[in-house]
Amino acid sequence: MLHTPGLVLNDGTTIDELINVGMHEVSMRVMNDPEIHRLEMERIFAKTWLLLGHDTEIPKAGDFVQREMGEDNVIVARDRSGEIHVSLNVCPHRGMKVCTAEAGNALAHKCIYHGWAFRPNGDFIGAPVEKEQMHGNQLPKSELGLKQARVHIYGGMIFATWNIEGPSFDEFLGDSKFYFDQLFCRTDSGLELLGPPQRFMIPANWKIASEQSASDGFHTLTLHRSLMEGGIMGGTAESIYDNAPGMYGVDVSSAEGHSLRCLEAAQTFKMFSNVSFEGKTVEERLHMLPPPGITPELIPQLFKNLSADQVEMLATIPPQVGGMFPNVLVLFIFAPRTDGGSSGALALHTYMPKGPDKFEFVNYIFAEKDAPEQVKRDMLQNAILQSGTSGIIEQDDADTWPQIFRNTHGAISRTRTLKYQALSGDIKPEGWKGPGMTYPGFTKDDTQWNWWLNYHRLMSNPR
Amino acid sequence: MLHTPGLVLNDGTTIDELINVGMHEVSMRVMNDPEIHRLEMERIFAKTWLLLGHDTEIPKAGDFVQREMGEDNVIVARDRSGEIHVSLNVCPHRGMKVCTAEAGNALAHKCIYHGWAFRPNGDFIGAPVEKEQMHGNQLPKSELGLKQARVHIYGGMIFATWNIEGPSFDEFLGDSKFYFDQLFCRTDSGLELLGPPQRFMIPANWKIASEQSASDGFHTLTLHRSLMEGGIMGGTAESIYDNAPGMYGVDVSSAEGHSLRCLEAAQTFKMFSNVSFEGKTVEERLHMLPPPGITPELIPQLFKNLSADQVEMLATIPPQVGGMFPNVLVLFIFAPRTDGGSSGALALHTYMPKGPDKFEFVNYIFAEKDAPEQVKRDMLQNAILQSGTSGIIEQDDADTWPQIFRNTHGAISRTRTLKYQALSGDIKPEGWKGPGMTYPGFTKDDTQWNWWLNYHRLMSNPR
Amino acid sequence: MLHTPGLVLNDGTTIDELINVGMHEVSMRVMNDPEIHRLEMERIFAKTWLLLGHDTEIPKAGDFVQREMGEDNVIVARDRSGEIHVSLNVCPHRGMKVCTAEAGNALAHKCIYHGWAFRPNGDFIGAPVEKEQMHGNQLPKSELGLKQARVHIYGGMIFATWNIEGPSFDEFLGDSKFYFDQLFCRTDSGLELLGPPQRFMIPANWKIASEQSASDGFHTLTLHRSLMEGGIMGGTAESIYDNAPGMYGVDVSSAEGHSLRCLEAAQTFKMFSNVSFEGKTVEERLHMLPPPGITPELIPQLFKNLSADQVEMLATIPPQVGGMFPNVLVLFIFAPRTDGGSSGALALHTYMPKGPDKFEFVNYIFAEKDAPEQVKRDMLQNAILQSGTSGIIEQDDADTWPQIFRNTHGAISRTRTLKYQALSGDIKPEGWKGPGMTYPGFTKDDTQWNWWLNYHRLMSNPR
Amino acid sequence: MIDRSTAAVDKSAVLRGLVSKTRVPLGSEVYNRILETLYDEASALDERRFDDWVAMLATDLVYTAPIRLTRTGPNRDRDIMRTMMHFDDTYDTILMRTGRLSKSAWAEDPPSRTRRFITNVRVGETENADEYEVVSYFQMARSRGGDPVNEGTTAERRDIWRHVAGAYKLARREIIFDQATLSMSNLAVFI
Amino acid sequence: MIDRSTAAVDKSAVLRGLVSKTRVPLGSEVYNRILETLYDEASALDERRFDDWVAMLATDLVYTAPIRLTRTGPNRDRDIMRTMMHFDDTYDTILMRTGRLSKSAWAEDPPSRTRRFITNVRVGETENADEYEVVSYFQMARSRGGDPVNEGTTAERRDIWRHVAGAYKLARREIIFDQATLSMSNLAVFI
Amino acid sequence: MIDRSTAAVDKSAVLRGLVSKTRVPLGSEVYNRILETLYDEASALDERRFDDWVAMLATDLVYTAPIRLTRTGPNRDRDIMRTMMHFDDTYDTILMRTGRLSKSAWAEDPPSRTRRFITNVRVGETENADEYEVVSYFQMARSRGGDPVNEGTTAERRDIWRHVAGAYKLARREIIFDQATLSMSNLAVFI
């Protein structure tokens, strides 16, 4: 089955029965079927680009971190020449983990089982007792190295894929690059990962979190109601649905399944609501209300690193939340603090599948490398308070996803569908300078449906 | 495979290889095979009538309880008009549980994920920010309600099925109705559920408990030996197998797989052994030894609600234990108390599958609504002492079932069979007034085999 | 699929794709695939001889122990006539465990569920209330006994198989018997099991431990490095790879997948390094350095029970570690003690599968029955210190196996291979007296590859 | 049955373990003797010395375990439903249970290997000078047969211990389980 | 971020819980009152009496939970990474959290049924006469909805408790979780 | 080996932890110092300060862990089989074990993150004035690498602690595991 074109499950079900393109519905079964899961690992996680970390984690030769690509464990290491390599952490001899540390520094990784040794770039050095040639005589040493993934560094972020001949990283980003650049490539020194990621397990299928990351703005109004009850977003608890804070803006998306929500901060946060950009220059606007993570002294760098259109957008209606297909959430938000300050919070999550019924939530927290130490400190605290393990926003998501997952098993429930039928359609807002598909106004289901269309495309491709 | 008539597993095994009708044997494999389990959920639990609770749990408009139909989670709610509805607790939007409380009162169930709201009857009310029509434009609101199950109330007990066109509840009960009426429909006010059910998990396949519930009387003598050692059933520990207390009576059954064991109390309990019905009228007998749960003041109601034949039977040889296909155990027993009293214990269990390897034991405890408070109190205490989580009878069952289950996995063990070869055959006792199949004398395997025949019938039917 | 010749998985994969005979590689997938696991239970564990214990555990009539044959639970019992029987511990009635004790004495095993009773040889005695014939009328009592396995006692060790018509135990041992006899059949009274086995669970596939047991000598040098750091094997931590203690000897093996490593103790242990066998007789050598477990007073018995060739080998280059296909590790080693003494340590392990993802490590510890009590005491302590739950050697194995197992799941990882490409080839050492395949010099992969060849042979045979 | 739909909102005392306003200080003689008694009780039960345990019970013992119900909104903390119990015992029924355990109680033959961990013990005075309110946190590990996976449970125990002739006897115990659906396949063991 | 690649080898103090060299003896008055306080704190949190809990906090509270990192070789015991936290809170942010729990905090509505087991309590003096270093071992069972499988966590808590007006207030808490990857799906509950 | 088939029926003392008839009262000075010592021991092991732990051991230490056997009927409570052990150690072999842990003991490199919970401590006098019988309940959580699922074990420890020069040293420990088949994949950690 697995090698015929398209996707047909063992029981004869086709992907078009699971994903009803005409009706914009997805069968709940997709969220727990083990056969589908295995195909996802082969057709998505072994094929597309995956986020593994940030180069500021491994500054020196020999530095390494251990990460996951789907369910494959890898070593992300910097070699003597400063180049970063991603090697499958499976010993070519008998399959032991060559590297058992989550992070560290080593110019030779020696497997504890029989002692085979490998360089940071995966090259096989040799087996103990050299004269006995315990690596055998059937394969040359050059074929006994750790399997290498293809690596691309974007804005300091380390991406890798097993798809050696596949699309380039820029092809993978597509039209979304214009928008992601505004977050990741806007300053001279770029971002800095503030510490090793938070890691925790969610008892749910990875797609339940990932389809949400494709810019599900609407759930904020109800699931994250407590944010608004807090009052920091304006209005009162009663008026939440009338004000609908944060619901209006421009959702942008591209065919590769990525998306971002561009929001005018002033519309979202009470504290900024007295801000008016009337007749202000881009630079003035940036100083009045710097985008999340940017401090005044960094503003000149924006002009240097971004196009005029990009800077203007960042100044006016910056991208704040969104996702990168298949499993990355982007959270670059204004985060008002209890002390009144607001340096924003910058976080990226990866949702790494661990079987059809669990995924690991990996939360990377960033700041601009050249930001003042105190700002970094504040932003770290903001990001921890809002996102990840104890984050008051994502606590509610993390409790909701498993309940949805438990709802996908029943004989009747599994035949129900997820619906993406509130669509605004691709409309270019007047004077909009960015590429890609744009969905202005109230946040709808378009971007999430684009995520599923790309899922459908990849899952239908056996090669 | 799943859509061809009959039942053929992926490895080519047919149901007739698993259930040997001629030899009255069932393969152990049936007790753990995941493929069979999925088919059971579709062909049995999505097709037949299931017990979900009792209407005294939800007396007022808006009252609801959350229950399971196999592995599908449902809301059992009473609407404004007083009618009871059973709705699939899966949000039509993105599959979240619409109701997260196990019980409560609500005239609108609002999903916490995006805020879609539904009435007690499952009707879709709307999504937040009405003007944005976030339920989309592809389906009318009338098609966005919670999926409805078909409901039937019998003796106050709430039954439901997904099989909208299938057999009526009376057809489902068949000839067994005559006997069940004697337990559930005998008084003016009927039964009252004394509290929310006990719930606990058993690490075994649901059928191991359910085939036993089909009136396996014989196991009592050995597995529940401690009851007799207690002496309350007459004789001494040594004489248990000679006296065989509770083994003689009339087992009744019908083609739908239901069954009950009708026993003369005097034969079972020492304390009653001086009772003689010689030349007594039915009414006199009832006063001498009221059936379990019935108090003297309720006796007149029996004549009002039951036929003469039914009352006579209740007075002489009342049904006491049995089962309702597929997963209900009926326990309406005399329960002598340490203080000498005996008001009986009335309990129903449902064995709800949670995968092939676990089921939830849900224990509902009842009393006659019009019984005196002290009697209700005593009966609650009796039922808890005998049945369910801490019950001295069912402790032993709950420890035995998992051991049988663990015995079904081995390559050799799974080919062994359960045997139902001690059969007495359908014999109408002299003067017997009831319908259905009757098996007088020592309790044998007939009723359990009828359970398997109905299982075979339903599993063979793909529609 | 399961009934066509050869092995073809449901997805079309053949065993030759999984085990590349030409390249001496085994796909990681073999270590976790559930379908392969089920076939292993049928084609290996239901077919080959399995070690279940030792007759010194059950000296008297009625004595029994409960053990596992793969995933089938069995009763190993001695009957009145002193004969040992292995019965499937699955009640022929409704599948309950007939015996719930791990060990004990009983001349009748009575099932607690309905009371059917069986003799130590598995014969059905009867059901309670004899006159009611609750075992039915469709099968004679003679067909209602516990399923019997075929039993063979070798050196006191109890082996059994479900393969009634299959190879004899001697055929199963093949050429390896010559070597195993030197460990198990060398003294008049034979071995004694010192106590019930240690039992613990390892979260890994059984083959990860078993392919290692097929005489993977090389891993000792690196994984068990701490042994050498301890200094008891000569040299310093730095010189481990130069000295390569214990790496040189003669690995012996036979087509049935068994193997043993024959080592000159003097080469392995510093404490013995002053020993020289120059011009010494076999008897003198035995007294200078008795093989593990043998005390001076037992030496005469060796000549009585073994051939001259066997004794000479035992005196010069005794078998010390190895494995018996499919799941037995043999550990008959010199074990220098902190107090300077050394009586050796004798242990056998069985790795019993519990699903594809777990196995039970059962550790049997022995001594020669006629050895002095203090020696037995020392050997027990040695064996516990080195092997099993807390053993300083096997702690490291038990932590490594699960890490390899976790490495077998990923979409990329599962396509990687285990390699056995360091082969020395079958070379008869000059003057070697033993049969079978011999691999002199540095320990290589030959014996482990022989294990896989036999695995390939059995898995390819559907009958 | 109790009509949950009208249950008034009332956070107070709903879950509160220790009700007494007069605390018996941790480290005081009474506290120490009671804590010692709880440890001795646990060992009697873990060692299956049921006679020793029964000797620690008052003959007017009330031993109960209400169920828990998952609720939301204003009533979310009112989740102890005393209309239904997992245990609803008296001294007499406990005797029936322990008596059974010495006979053919297959649920505990072979016996579970249990370990009862007692922590967070708080003691208060009651209106009766010789009776003390004792709240303890309870955790049990339960191992059966060759199964490497334990069953277990956690709970709060709200006791009344009565000082009688130099010893303390259990007069009242309410077990507050932490699960709405119990993971233990039976309660053939005492909490 | 901290450059782990050059982390000097330093076993001392890396994992050490109790730093104080002046021990407050187990059984002493101060020890007993502090232990009592820890039990009362656990009951306040298990009973969701958040106001009672907040009343036990000092307004200069620092409440943190560094992540753990799996490391090998010379640095294997230096596995507490304070560059990243699971909690990084102050009195103000704790108030925001508890305030939220009284509103629409779905993560805890319906609430988890929790049990916080406190053991292995050790106390030491600090340079401030009224402040005590308190190390406790912490274990939480957490039951949600009808799920028979609990979530849970274990940790060490390194506290500073300050004696104020006859009571002790929590001035500092560092939570040392025992897992590098947390098994709890969120930390909507306090440790 | 021991012939289980003739094991006489003998409920007494089979499982009994505390044998001493002379109890050292909970809260007494001796009890408090010993409890403190058990907490300190747990922290030394959890913090992998093996030298500190060895310093708490008597040189004549006997450290054992008999296996458990599932039995039925009259012998059902005689389930501690001292003919086979999980640990069978002396001071010397413990030194070998701790020494190994400072070298290439991969089973603990990277190290497990462990937490040893000590509860239910009972103390009794022995015939030797300076030696005390100490029974404690033991629970360990063990987290390895990035695995979110902990291993763990529960047990009773029956110790002899000897008072030497103002401190207590462990002279005897018998570990009674609660499982017949251990769920921990190795015992590279001390109990």
Ligand code: FES
């Ligand atoms: S498995 Fe890595 S060296 Fe053998």
Ligand code: FES
């Ligand atoms: S899932 Fe229910 S409203 Fe979206």
Ligand code: FES
């Ligand atoms: S199952 Fe053994 S007697 Fe019925």
Ligand SMILES: [Fe+3]
């Ligand atoms: Fe969210």
Ligand SMILES: [Fe+3]
């Ligand atoms: Fe029963």
Ligand SMILES: [Fe+3]
């Ligand atoms: Fe090894």
